[in-house]
Amino acid sequence: MEKKKPNEESSVVADKVDGSDAGPSRRELLVKGGKIVAGIGVASLLGNLGNWALSYAADKEPIKIGILHSLSGTMAISEVSLRDTVMMAVEEINAKGGVMGRMIKPVVVDPASNWDLFAEKAKQLLLQDKVSVTFGCWTSVSRKSVLPVFEKNNGLLFYPVQYEGEECSRNVFYTGAAPNQQAVPAVDYLMSKEGGGFTKFYLLGTDYVYPRTTNKILRAMLLAKKVPADSIMEEYTPFHHQDYQTICGKLKKFAAGGGAAVISTINGDSNVPFYKEFANQGLRAEDAPIMAFSVAEDELRGMDTSALVGHLAAWNYYQSVDTPQNKQFVANFKAYCKKNNLPDGDKRVTDDPIEAAYFGVYIWKQAVEKAASTEVDKVRKAVYGSKFMAPGGEIMMDAANHHTYRPVLIGEILADGQFKVVSRSKGLVKPEPWSEYTNPDKGCDWVGHQGTYQK
Amino acid sequence: MMPSLGRMVAILSMVGLILFCGQDWVAAADRPADAPPLSPVELALTQVASEDESVRDTAIRTLVEQGDASLLPQLEAIRANADRSIRQAIKPLMDSLKNRANLKSPSTDVRRSAATDLGSAGKAWAIPWLEAAAANEPNKWVRYTMEESAALLKLALDDQTIKAAAAEKLGELYSQNGVPAMKKLVAIGESAEATEPQKIVAKAAAEAIHRIETWGDWSNAIETFFRAMSLSSVLLIMSLGLAIVFGLMGVINMAHGELMMVGAYATFVTQEIFKAYLPPSMFESYFLTAMPVAFLTAAAFGLALEATVIRFLYGRPLETMLATWGVSLVLMQAARVYFGDLTAVIAPTWLSGGAQVMVGVYLPFNRIFIIGLSIICVLAIYLLLFRSSLGLRVRAVMQNRNMSSCLGIPTRKVDAYTFAFGSGLAGVAGWALTLVGNVDPGLGQNYIVDAFMVVVTGGVGKLAGTIVASLGIGGLNKLIEPSFGAVYGKVFILVLVILFLQWRPSGLFAMKGRNADS
Numbered sequence: 010m011e012k013k014k015p016n017e018e019s020s021v022v023a024d025k026v027d028g029s030d031a032g033p034s035r036r037e038l039l040v041k042g043g044k045i046v047a048g049i050g051v052a053s054l055l056g057n058l059g060n061w062a063l064s065y066a067a068d069k070e071p072i073k074i075g076i077l078h079s080l081s082g083t084m085a086i087s088e089v090s091l092r093d094t095v096m097m098a099v100e101e102i103n104a105k106g107g108v109m110g111r112m113i114k115p116v117v118v119d120p121a122s123n124w125d126l127f128a129e130k131a132k133q134l135l136l137q138d139k140v141s142v143t144f145g146c147w148t149s150v151s152r153k154s155v156l157p158v159f160e161k162n163n164g165l166l167f168y169p170v171q172y173e174g175e176e177c178s179r180n181v182f183y184t185g186a187a188p189n190q191q192a193v194p195a196v197d198y199l200m201s202k203e204g205g206g207f208t209k210f211y212l213l214g215t216d217y218v219y220p221r222t223t224n225k226i227l228r229a230m231l232l233a234k235k236v237p238a239d240s241i242m243e244e245y246t247p248f249h250h251q252d253y254q255t256i257c258g259k260l261k262k263f264a265a266g267g268g269a270a271v272i273s274t275i276n277g278d279s280n281v282p283f284y285k286e287f288a289n290q291g292l293r294a295e296d297a298p299i300m301a302f303s304v305a306e307d308e309l310r311g312m313d314t315s316a317l318v319g320h321l322a323a324w325n326y327y328q329s330v331d332t333p334q335n336k337q338f339v340a341n342f343k344a345y346c347k348k349n350n351l352p353d354g355d356k357r358v359t360d361d362p363i364e365a366a367y368f369g370v371y372i373w374k375q376a377v378e379k380a381a382s383t384e385v386d387k388v389r390k391a392v393y394g395s396k397f398m399a400p401g402g403e404i405m406m407d408a409a410n411h412h413t414y415r416p417v418l419i420g421e422i423l424a425d426g427q428f429k430v431v432s433r434s435k436g437l438v439k440p441e442p443w444s445e446y447t448n449p450d451k452g453c454d455w456v457g458h459q460g461t462y463q464k
Numbered sequence: 465m466m467p468s469l470g471r472m473v474a475i476l477s478m479v480g481l482i483l484f485c486g487q488d489w490v491a492a493a494d495r496p497a498d499a500p501p502l503s504p505v506e507l508a509l510t511q512v513a514s515e516d517e518s519v520r521d522t523a524i525r526t527l528v529e530q531g532d533a534s535l536l537p538q539l540e541a542i543r544a545n546a547d548r549s550i551r552q553a554i555k556p557l558m559d560s561l562k563n564r565a566n567l568k569s570p571s572t573d574v575r576r577s578a579a580t581d582l583g584s585a586g587k588a589w590a591i592p593w594l595e596a597a598a599a600n601e602p603n604k605w606v607r608y609t610m611e612e613s614a615a616l617l618k619l620a621l622d623d624q625t626i627k628a629a630a631a632e633k634l635g636e637l638y639s640q641n642g643v644p645a646m647k648k649l650v651a652i653g654e655s656a657e658a659t660e661p662q663k664i665v666a667k668a669a670a671e672a673i674h675r676i677e678t679w680g681d682w683s684n685a686i687e688t689f690f691r692a693m694s695l696s697s698v699l700l701i702m703s704l705g706l707a708i709v710f711g712l713m714g715v716i717n718m719a720h721g722e723l724m725m726v727g728a729y730a731t732f733v734t735q736e737i738f739k740a741y742l743p744p745s746m747f748e749s750y751f752l753t754a755m756p757v758a759f760l761t762a763a764a765f766g767l768a769l770e771a772t773v774i775r776f777l778y779g780r781p782l783e784t785m786l787a788t789w790g791v792s793l794v795l796m797q798a799a800r801v802y803f804g805d806l807t808a809v810i811a812p813t814w815l816s817g818g819a820q821v822m823v824g825v826y827l828p829f830n831r832i833f834i835i836g837l838s839i840i841c842v843l844a845i846y847l848l849l850f851r852s853s854l855g856l857r858v859r860a861v862m863q864n865r866n867m868s869s870c871l872g873i874p875t876r877k878v879d880a881y882t883f884a885f886g887s888g889l890a891g892v893a894g895w896a897l898t899l900v901g902n903v904d905p906g907l908g909q910n911y912i913v914d915a916f917m918v919v920v921t922g923g924v925g926k927l928a929g930t931i932v933a934s935l936g937i938g939g940l941n942k943l944i945e946p947s948f949g950a951v952y953g954k955v956f957i958l959v960l961v962i963l964f965l966q967w968r969p970s971g972l973f974a975m976k977g978r979n980a981d982s
Binding site: 081202203216244246249250251255259261266278281282288289290291295296311313314315352 | 645
């Protein structure tokens with residue numbers, strides 16, 4: 010292209026010079042000649058442009074995506090699996106020709122379980138690497154930390170973990186469960202005849218935003234269902250709490266006489282001491298089952314499960330879900346971990362956040378192809394209402410509120426660290442980021458409204 | 465979905481019910497005359513999936529009275545094909561039969577579980593089973609549970625005299641499980657339309673509740689004391705190694721927690737080796753074998769750390785702190801990369817569960833074990849430091865390095881051994897704490913703050929200070945926690961420690977006398 014450009018200019022210059030010196034006949038001739046030369050110049054320029062465009066397509070300038078999961082620090086144990094999952098999904102998509110013929114190029118950063126670093130790394134991904142989309146975060150505090158960055162720079166974040174709700178961001182898609190897709194149905198199940206008809210509830214959690222908000226919703230729900238206030242206990246422990254003697258003692262008193270269940274939002278490394286103490290103090294799952302919202306297959310594989318058997322968990326997906334595409338997905342994931350020499354290789358397991366992280370990538374891919382663009386606003390609109398055959402069954406993005414329709418499954422922990430599904434919702438459950446119990450007047454809608462609105 | 469045969473039988477028996485008011489006989493009469501008559505149990509099995517509730521209930525009644533656990537497979541088959549309401553009707557029957565069979569199990573745990581389940585299921589038919597089983601029960605606590613369950617079931621009967629007797633029995637048993645039901649009876653007795661027998665029951669129940677609650681206060685106090693001892697022993701075992709390294713040597717070893725982690729991973733590796741190379745019958749003994757392994761591994765790490773980092777930094781506490789913090793980060797990430805997170809240590813069966821010493825007081829074996837271990841460790845350290853020539857040298861070097869050197873004590877060697885010993889103790893702590901906590905790379909970080917807190921509060925360089933401080937902090941924590949919760953309990957303790965150190969900066973037991981370094 011640059012070679013031809015001087016040619017064109019010189020022809021114009023020659024035209025002018027010739028025009029001033031020579032006679033009309035000759036001038037006409039020369040003008041004609043000049044025009045021809047100029048024409049050739051323009052034509053060759055256009056040709057070259059076309060050529061360039063062709064070569065551009067052949068090179069397939071890759072689409073950059075960001076992966077924002079902690080690879081070191083306390084959250085690494087959970088978040089590394091999500092990075093692996095997103096990388097696997099990217100590899101699958103690239104192997105099938107990429108998105109709109111363009112390859113996906115992941116940019117992996119490590120925010121090191123440090124909440125401030127999350128915001129910094131998010132800024133780097135958006136402003137420096139200019140990624141089209143980011144997959145990341147686990148804890149609510151890390152999500153809250155990056156939220157302003159994504160909103161200010163109009164980025165796009167896919168968040169794959171169940172969370173406490175009460176959020177409705179234009180720049181985030183929540184592929185994990187909202188409270189009404191996990192916590193609320195789990196307690197409904199425990200209160201039902203089938204689930205044991207429990208009447209007393211001990212809400213136990215780690216002291217941070219997710220357990221506190223979830224328990225606020227559950228308390229409002231229990232009170233609305235006429236559970237007397239003295240049948241609800243609420244208690245929190247600090248992060249990394251190790252000594253559950255007193256709490257298990259209180260629990261034993263609370264559970265005396267039957268009809269009591271524990272709703273656990275205990276996070277991370279406090280779970281092992283808690284379940285161990287619970288069993289060692291002579292409490293059984295039959296006396297007071299523990300319904301956990303933060304214990305999935307990936308956490309169980311590092312635990313001695315003997316103390317956990319018979320307790321419950323609520324999720325939207327389990328590795329044991331019996332669908333052909335899930336069998337394929339689990340096999341693929343194990344094979345991917347083995348092939349890439351990731352720690353524990355084919356002993357790795359899949360769980361709810363892993364599935365959510367996986368289909369998040371595909372939802373984004375579908376939306377980009379539908380919008381024929383990677384522009385955030387266009388992709389956003391294309392995501393609304395889109396469907397995908399996820400490993401656990403078909404899921405659907407909500408038409409307006411940025412959350413995901415998913416099934417609710419209650420599982421019982423087995424000795425091998427897997428779950429037996431004991432209850433399943435009828436079809437998909439509509440996500441409600443604002444709980445009907447604590448914020449009945451609020452809704453989330455990015456089509457008819459501007460995010461959160463008053464009903 | 466109902467099998468059509470079941471439906472037919474159900475309809476026939478309904479007709480029978482109306483015509484003859486004796487459906488056993490009727491259903492048998494409806495069958496062809498040449499077929500042998502069904503036994504009551506077989507008949508009940510065909511009727512149990514009936515849609516008519518009264519037929520179903522009679523069938524269940526028959527099965528409970530005459531059936532046993534051998535019917536379970538057949539019931540399971542019926543249940544698999546039945547619809548929801550029938551499944552729910554059959555479930556308690558199956559549970560009852562299963563638990564009834566389990567009452568005769570050779571395992572005390574199974575017997576006790578079965579008795580508890582029968583008590584909480586609320587089916588009056590289990591009362592004679594429980595009473596018969598209790599009469600022949602050798603184990604005190606299983607018998608206790610059987611009597612308690614029987615009394616709980618009787619409490620739910622309609623006969624007011626039985627109710628009153630059951631309430632009294634529960635009072636004698638100090639049964640916490642009986643309190644909610646008895647509180648309801650008291651409320652009924654106090655209401656305006658209560659009949660005379662109801663009032664008598666309410667009186668008996670109120671007395672029983674009073675008795676149980678008095679007992680509950682006592683058992684609570686005992687349990688709180690035990691928990692305080694247990695937490696103190698955990699704190700003590702974490703800080704003993706640090707008391708030597710920091711207290712005696714003055715080395716601020718931020719990697720102390722990671723040396724505990726080394727001990728915990730040594731336990732894990734020993735377990736895996738036992739699993740892989742030795743017969744399963746020997747698996748139980750892995751845990752005791754792991755103790756010297758953990759001690760030696762951590763001591764070896766300590767020795768290497770001393771030789772490569774710390775010996776260049778003696779007397780420069782700030783630099784030691786920084787350097788050992790760096791080492792701790794390296795060790796942590798190395799563990800994360802090398803071990804991943806598939807590192808569960810399975811407690812041996814003799815350390816799982818607990819012992820019931822009296823009604824309402826249940827002491828977990830793993831906690832008793834740690835209390836015992838910490839006492840042994842303290843004794844061992846005492847003997848080593850104050851009753852051996854090595855200990856004498858250690859103390860001499862710590863008091864006055866130059867003088868000891870002049871007197872011919874190899875101070876370099878003594879330093880190295882002392883540091884290795886302190887590290888080995890950290891390894892033992894890591895080994896013991898696998899019984900109550902995790903084995904993961906972040907393990908050391910969870911313990912290091914508490915360990916420093918205990919050593920500093922106790923007074924640097926004093927073993928007795930460390931013991932008293934861990935007893936004080938552990939005890940206070942357990943006293944505060946029941947009323948303020950775990951979060952504020954921890955905050956309260958930290959504030960208290962800060963205030964205490966303002967008052968006595970050198971801790972509970974300050975070093976007295978002339979120290980060459982000070």
